Amino acid sequence: MTETTQKQTHGFQAEVKQLLQLMIHSLYSNKEIFLRELVSNASDAADKLRFLALSDSSLYDNDGDLRVRISLDEAAKTIIISDNGIGMTRDEVISHLGTIAKSGTKEFFSQLSGEASKDSQLIGQFGVGFYSAFIVADKVTVRTRKAGAAADSAVEWESSGEGEYTLTPISKSSRGTDIILHLRDAETEFLGKWKVEGIVTKYSDHISIPVQMWEEGSAETEGEDGEKVAATEGHWKVVNKATALWMRDKSEVSETEYQEFYKHISHDWTEPLSWSHNKVEGNSNYTSLLYVPKKAPFDLWNREARHGLKLYVQRVFIMDDAEQFMPSYLRFIKGVLDSSDLPLNVSREILQDTKVTQSLRKGCTSRVLKMLEKMAKAEDQAEYQTFWNEFGQVIKEGPAEDFANKDQIAKLLRFASTNNDSDIQNVGLEAYVSRMKESQSDIYYLVGDSYEAVKHSPHLEVLRKKGIEVLLLSDRIDEWLMQHLTDFDGKKLRSVAKGGLDLSKLDDQATKQAQQETEQQFAAVAARFKVALGDQVKDVKVSHRLTDSPACIVTDEFDMSTQMMKLMESVGQKVPEVKPIFELNPDHQLVKHIADVQDESRFKQWAEVIFEQALLAERGSLKNPASFVTRLNSLLLDLAK
Numbered sequence: 342m343t344e345t346t347q348k349q350t351h352g353f354q355a356e357v358k359q360l361l362q363l364m365i366h367s368l369y370s371n372k373e374i375f376l377r378e379l380v381s382n383a384s385d386a387a388d389k390l391r392f393l394a395l396s397d398s399s400l401y402d403n404d405g406d407l408r409v410r411i412s413l414d415e416a417a418k419t420i421i422i423s424d425n426g427i428g429m430t431r432d433e434v435i436s437h438l439g440t441i442a443k444s445g446t447k448e449f450f451s452q453l454s455g456e457a458s459k460d461s462q463l464i465g466q467f468g469v470g471f472y473s474a475f476i477v478a479d480k481v482t483v484r485t486r487k488a489g490a491a492a493d494s495a496v497e498w499e500s501s502g503e504g505e506y507t508l509t510p511i512s513k514s515s516r517g518t519d520i521i522l523h524l525r526d527a528e529t530e531f532l533g534k535w536k537v538e539g540i541v542t543k544y545s546d547h548i549s550i551p552v553q554m555w556e557e558g559s560a561e562t563e564g565e566d567g568e569k570v571a572a573t574e575g576h577w578k579v580v581n582k583a584t585a586l587w588m589r590d591k592s593e594v595s596e597t598e599y600q601e602f603y604k605h606i607s608h609d610w611t612e613p614l615s616w617s618h619n620k621v622e623g624n625s626n627y628t629s630l631l632y633v634p635k636k637a638p639f640d641l642w643n644r645e646a647r648h649g650l651k652l653y654v655q656r657v658f659i660m661d662d663a664e665q666f667m668p669s670y671l672r673f674i675k676g677v678l679d680s681s682d683l684p685l686n687v688s689r690e691i692l693q694d695t696k697v698t699q700s701l702r703k704g705c706t707s708r709v710l711k712m713l714e715k716m717a718k719a720e721d722q723a724e725y726q727t728f729w730n731e732f733g734q735v736i737k738e739g740p741a742e743d744f745a746n747k748d749q750i751a752k753l754l755r756f757a758s759t760n761n762d763s764d765i766q767n768v769g770l771e772a773y774v775s776r777m778k779e780s781q782s783d784i785y786y787l788v789g790d791s792y793e794a795v796k797h798s799p800h801l802e803v804l805r806k807k808g809i810e811v812l813l814l815s816d817r818i819d820e821w822l823m824q825h826l827t828d829f830d831g832k833k834l835r836s837v838a839k840g841g842l843d844l845s846k847l848d849d850q851a852t853k854q855a856q857q858e859t860e861q862q863f864a865a866v867a868a869r870f871k872v873a874l875g876d877q878v879k880d881v882k883v884s885h886r887l888t889d890s891p892a893c894i895v896t897d898e899f900d901m902s903t904q905m906m907k908l909m910e911s912v913g914q915k916v917p918e919v920k921p922i923f924e925l926n927p928d929h930q931l932v933k934h935i936a937d938v939q940d941e942s943r944f945k946q947w948a949e950v951i952f953e954q955a956l957l958a959e960r961g962s963l964k965n966p967a968s969f970v971t972r973l974n975s976l977l978l979d980l981a982k
């Protein structure tokens with residue numbers, strides 16, 4: 342016998358074993374979702390067959406009425422979910438029902454804590470799918486025959502969900518997949534017809550193919566007035582609405598139906614945060630139903646992860662993960678796009694560059710931005726804050742990627758700010774502008790490694806004193822974002838760590854004059870510092886931004902900022918040497934003390950130490966920390982004498 346003609350035992354991939362364990366223990370309070378998952382898979386299988394049959398109608402094999410059937414057998418304690426969709430080959434069964442074929446799965450599972458409540462949240466984003474059958478069944482049998490394959494090339498998969506499954510070649514008279522759940526003794530409530538029908542209506546009403554259940558026939562009876570009531574024959578009764586949800590009128594779709602539909606298409610089992618359902622007719626003809634999830638998927642940052650919309654052409658499913666209709670900074674959006682302008686035989690390649698694709702992408706992007714804008718403007722900000730906390734970092738890619746919508750995206754951005762005493766990113770640019778001082782013309786921000794670092798940066802001292810708000814940025818992407826977001830509402834966005842900080846419009850005449858006088862008086866000391874520090878600095882200046890610190894370094898207006906340098910270094914890029922401008926606070930006791938040091942070599946030592954201190958505060962590290970420590974110790978010893 343060859344290996345494919347007899348029963349074989351296979352082991353599950355380690356992650357499947359883990360998932361099964363987790364699911365059985367953490368989903369007991371929401372067991373009924375197994376039916377939603379299996380009906381959802383059956384509907385996907387019908388969609389896939391319909392798509393392939395577009396180019397090869399013989400695949401229907403005289404059975405083109407696609408449907409799912411649910412049969413209950415009380416005696417055998419089984420539920421059978423049977424579809425006449427695409428079916429699976431033996432190899433497909435092995436890869437789909439024995440492994441989890443999602444990139445990043447291993448990393449995802451390594452994050453699980455072993456604490457059921459936390460982990461169930463996590464697998465919620467991951468999607469449970471087929472394996473949810475084991476929540477209610479102690480044995481699952483799958484009998485499947487691929488469309489177009491011979492009856493005797495079908496395969497039976499069977500497992501009790503404990504690490505192994507068997508595969509047996511079988512003969513199956515019809516195309517498609519039967520999933521047979523052998524219910525655990527405690528789960529026999531799922532054999533109740535009303536119970537199951539209720540679950541189907543609750544979770545699967547929106548499935549676009551009919552979900553059928555067997556309705557027993559009845560014998561002829563006599564009515565109340567003695568008239569005959571004809572006998573009925575047993576038949577398959579459709580128990581769901583069975584129309585594509587997105588084609589229905591908005592006013593006819595309930596909130597719960599929208600939510601359940603989201604779960605069907607997204608494989609997420611938390612409710613969506615928001616959605617937008619639109620029919621467009623005219624130059625372009627399409628319907629879109631776009632959802633913002635509540636939680637970021639586990640693979641949001643995985644470059645290989647697939648994302649995009651489910652594409653239909655005139656109600657016919659064409660493909661999953663059509664990424665052409667959303668820009669990358671909106672890659673977390675889930676939904677359906679049904680176009681009447683694309684041909685039914687459209688492929689990923691053809692989609693790449695058609696006018697229709699471009700116009701659909703523009704339309705969908707604009708819908709999403711409008712939906713987010715509405716959320717951002719809502720009186721209750723809780724929903725938008727949830728959104729921002731999950732997806733804010735992705736939205737920050739927007740201004741660089743989507744120039745045309747830059748202004749709209751800018752309004753969606755949220756930052757931490759000196760206006761709040763917390764690291765929560767909840768200050769928008771519009772709110773900032775509304776609080777600007779009368780004579781203030783720029784929007785100020787500071788980028789650094791962490792909220793704590795920027796919050797305590799010496800660069801903020803004078804702005805704090807003058808009551809000028811500064812946006813505090815510390816996400817990895819922020820420096821990149823600010824390179825592309827140079828102005829908002831006609832105002833420049835200005836880093837307080839770059840270039841000369843000209844607050845002169847905010848100062849009165851007397852202050853300005855005093856500043857000029859200080860600069861003149863200090864010119865000689867600054868020059869001494871410049872000589873002492875040599876080519877380590879681009880320039881030495883009197884600072885107008887410090888009140889409490891002795892010194893700080895700033896980057897010249899058009900030089901690469903410290904944050905950008907760090908970013909490039911972290912990805913292994915060669916960074917050109919950028920010399921900082923060293924700013925001194927002439928009112929600081931330490932600076933005054935150094936200015937009085939007469940011995941040039943001692944002066945040089947002092948100059949180096951406060952320069953290196955300022956470098957440390959700004960960059961977080963020094964090229965030669967040991968020599969800094971030696972210098973500092975020598976000065977301390979001197980003072981201790």
Ligand SMILES: Nc1ncnc2c1ncn2[C@@H]1O[C@H](COP(=O)(O)OP(=O)(O)OP(=O)(O)O)[C@@H](O)[C@H]1O
Pocket residue numbers: 378382383386424426427428429437438467468469470471472518607608609
């Ligand atoms: N009834 C079916 N007919 C044909 N193929 C099926 C059927 N059920 C499952 N499959 C195949 O098995 C794969 C795995 O199913 P499973 O439900 O575990 O994951 P999924 O549907 O891809 O995503 P999720 O885990 O989020 O539900 C499916 O992608 C599909 O290829």
